[in-house]
Amino acid sequence: MxxxxxxxxxxxxxxxxxxxxxxxxxxxxxxxxxxxxxxxxxxxxxxxxxxxxxxxxxxxxxxxxxxxxxxxxxxxxxxxxxxxxxxxxxxxxxxxxxxxxxHPYGFAVPEVVDDEKFSFRTRGTRETPFSRSYDDLYQVLRHDRDHGHIVWVLGPAVVFDRDSRSAMQGLIENGYCHALLAGNALATHDLEAALFGTGLGQDIYTQKLAPHGHYNHLEIINRVRLHGSIKAAIAALGLSDGIICACEKYGIPYVLAGSIRDDGPLPEVITDVCQAQDAMRNQARRATTVIAVATQLHSIAFGNMLPGYRVLLGGEVRPVFLYLVDMSEFSADKLANRGSAQAQAILTNAQDFMVNLFNNLLKE
CATH class of the missing domain: 2.40.420.10 (conserved putative lor/sdh protein from methanococcus maripaludis s2 domain)
Incomplete structure (x- = not known):
């Protein structure tokens, strides 16, 4: 099939x-x-x-x-x-x-005609079972690992938990990420975890607050800026784990788009919005599957850059898959209302999603 x-x-x-x-x-x-x-x-x-x-x-x-x-x-x-x-x-x-x-209906699947005039559970909510959505996603990712371009759009929630951060690192190491889009926060707190084991000063496993931990994210930004780049800081500080380290190690491009609220920011953060948009669009032109996790604004921004289809070599036309992972129906609805009608929502905790994905793709 x-x-x-x-x-x-x-x-x-x-x-x-x-x-x-x-x-x-x-x-x-x-x-x-x-x-x-x-x-x-x-x-x-x-x-x-x-x-x-x-x-x-x-x-x-x-x-x-x-x-x-x-x-x-x-x-x-x-x-x-x-x-x-x-x-x-x-x-x-x-x-x-x-x-x-x-031509909006090129991939339309004929619906089964049902005589029922009334039915329950016709709209996706947090009560919706997503087992089928996960199974479909596993198949698409296995295919696109070797034959597509998988782009992740990540919010910092992914690195605030040890297991989800490790899961994303493992997905990168095993070829399930061809590009990463994020903001200053994701990279900052991932590098903070690599150096201090914390995210915003909280231990990413025990959730205990470190003494003066509220300095940790500022400290890592300052040290990276001291060394001039993320790559140089990773080498100088001896960092070896996490999402950004994995991207550097495996040559995975990442685009960090800045915002008004950023601390620092890190040297690689693009603070000109047009330049950031151009860098993100370069990935949108290649994307075949996009997974956006716990980041509403970046999800909408990148969703607006995506076509709903991709023309492959030989002329085959395939859909571009866009998965939105969030705990709130609001985020999914807002993305769809901004025109990204192909967005498929999986309404769950970001950390649980990452671990589930890792366990099913890599622990078989």
Whole structure:
């Protein structure tokens, strides 16, 4: 059985698409400014009619982008990245009227018709059983470890517990992470745990508060800044465990995006939001499976950069999986309300999720 439903492209033989006009472009009037009637992209598969029945699937899309079409080559970019004169696709219709077709149901699985007019438990909550969700995730991760690009988006809760931190380290060491996205806090408290065994001054196993432990995260930031980089500090301080050490050891790229509330921050934290967005988007262009754990804002940010599909070598179209792990339905609902309709929620404690994942993937 396939890991995902087969993609069904649009039927371009229907009259509305056979007679659709060729897509049109207008030049960007200024750097960073789109034409007033620009087409804004979604995260669904989108096709452009290049003429004579030739419909081109946009290969690397995202929601809230604009389309630059030049000599039959297409690129979806953030409007801020436009250069004056760039040929930008224009049109606000989505069913071929202006040579643009948005196809939201390419992976749709036909629902079983049920005569029941009333039923319980039709919406996912913390009471929902997630056994099937876990089993599906295990299969996808085993596949994408060797044939995809797995991106993790992590909040600091993952490193506040010894076992979940060790679990994530083990997943990195065994090939289940191809990129890591986080903020200053995740990296800071992971390195704090490597040096002091604490997270925000609390022992990550016993939960006992260390004397003057509230200094520990500031201390590790200061020491890393003293050595000039995370990599240099790991070597100088003799750090050997945890998520960031594993990323450095195995050459896993990590993007640390800054925020207003950051202490320090660590030298690698990107404090320019546009630069951080560009670095995250580089990973979004490659991602096939994304697991976002206990970090609402980073989850929404990266979710907005993800297409719902990926075009593989050979032309196969597959879904991009987005799993949101949080204790609150609010986070899952908010991500979906921001357009990431493909997000699948697993509502549970972050630490329990990490340990469960590790035990099922690596302790078989």
């Amino acid at each position: 396939s890991l995902w439903p087969r993609y069904c492209p649009p039927d371009f033989s229907i009259p509305e698409l056979v007679h659709a006009p060729k897509v049109t472009t207008k030049p960007a009037p200024l750097d960073g400014v789109a034409p007033l009637d620009f087409h804004g992209t979604s995260n669904h598969p989108e096709y452009l009619h290049l003429g004579n029945g030739n419909w081109l699937l946009i290969a690397e899309s995202r929601m809230d982008g604009v389309v630059v079409l030049r000599d039959g080559a297409v690129e979806v970019v953030e409007a801020r990245r436009l250069k004056k004169g760039d040929p930008v696709v224009v049109g606000r219709t989505e069913n071929g009227e202006e040579g643009i077709y948005v």
